[in-house]
Amino acid sequence: MRYQRVLIKLSGQAISGKQDFGFDPEALEHIAEEVLSLHAQGIQISIVIGGGNIFRGNLGAQWGLERAEADNIGMMGTIVNSLMLRGVLTSHSKGQAEVRVMSAIPVNTVAEPFIRLRAIHHLEQGYIVIFAGGTGNPYVTTDYPAAQRAIETRSDALLFAKNRARGIFTADPQKDPAARFYHRMRYNTILRQNLSIVDHSSIILARDHQMPLHLFNFTERGTMLRICQGEDVGTLVADVGEDVLE
Numbered sequence: 001m002r003y004q005r006v007l008i009k010l011s012g013q014a015i016s017g018k019q020d021f022g023f024d025p026e027a028l029e030h031i032a033e034e035v036l037s038l039h040a041q042g043i044q045i046s047i048v049i050g051g052g053n054i055f056r057g058n059l060g061a062q063w064g065l066e067r068a069e070a071d072n073i074g075m076m077g078t079i080v081n082s083l084m085l086r087g088v089l090t091s092h093s094k095g096q097a098e099v100r101v102m103s104a105i106p107v108n109t110v111a112e113p114f115i116r117l118r119a120i121h122h123l124e125q126g127y128i129v130i131f132a133g134g135t136g137n138p139y140v141t142t143d144y145p146a147a148q149r150a151i152e153t154r155s156d157a158l159l160f161a162k163n164r165a166r167g168i169f170t171a172d173p174q175k176d177p178a179a180r181f182y183h184r185m186r187y188n189t190i191l192r193q194n195l196s197i198v199d200h201s202s203i204i205l206a207r208d209h210q211m212p213l214h215l216f217n218f219t220e221r222g223t224m225l226r227i228c229q230g231e232d233v234g235t236l237v238a239d240v241g242e243d244v245l246e
Helices: 013-018 025-037 055-064 067-092 116-124 144-151 187-192 200-208 223-227
Strands: 005-010 046-050 099-104 128-130 159-160 182-185 213-217 235-237
Touching: 005 013, 005 025, 005 144, 005 200, 005 223, 013 025, 013 046, 013 067, 013 235, 025 046, 025 223, 046 116, 046 144, 055 067, 055 235, 067 128, 099 116, 116 128, 116 144, 116 159, 159 223, 182 187, 187 200, 187 235, 213 223
Parallel strands: 005 046, 005 159, 046 128, 099 128, 159 213, 182 235
Antiparallel strands: 213 235
16 A cells, blocks of 8 residues: 555535535445445544535625634534544444544543544554544634644545545636646645635645645545555645646
8 A cells, every 4th residue: 555544534515415415325325435445454544524514604604604603613513524424434334443533622522632642543543533623723624624634643645535526627627628637736836826626724734744635536436545555546736746737
């Protein structure tokens, strides 16, 4: 395996599937199958999941909520999703996979507090660790804590699982038919071209700590395993060589 320890970043939409909000059983089953396929190969796995299937920032703006208040609601949504994902992973593994939820927001009756060395210990024991509650602070998306937790837990790579998005293009391919696909690109290319597929704060953090990023279409089965085995599916973001366009 190219990677022995990875952090998977899932959006709330990964849980809602074809629905705008809520939980889609088929989507949850797909997530469980993909994650457990890595676990079966001995890969150490942590997960950060968004909360957009429960609450989105644009709803807060419509209702006149302060940004900090809206972000706090969104972080609570990530805790709900993390608990749901723990239940599904535990059920599908028939108890063979130990799954722990660690939250940046204290919810001690349902999840452990995030403690970096304890999280690393869990991973070394082969537990699947789900990081909930973002950073515990407003004004950042869940992309940032994904990069932060990947670095804190000494992960080998950060896997950005996108819904029906092949990776990164020079422009929105739905709007610009001339948009070209990046097989590989450098961190600063995303920043220089102001590409918005990933929060720029997470790109800067990953760049400063040389954390490789893979962005790929999560709806395609087996993609994460292929990436961990050494195949560059989707877009690889790393300061290795020059940008490679299709």
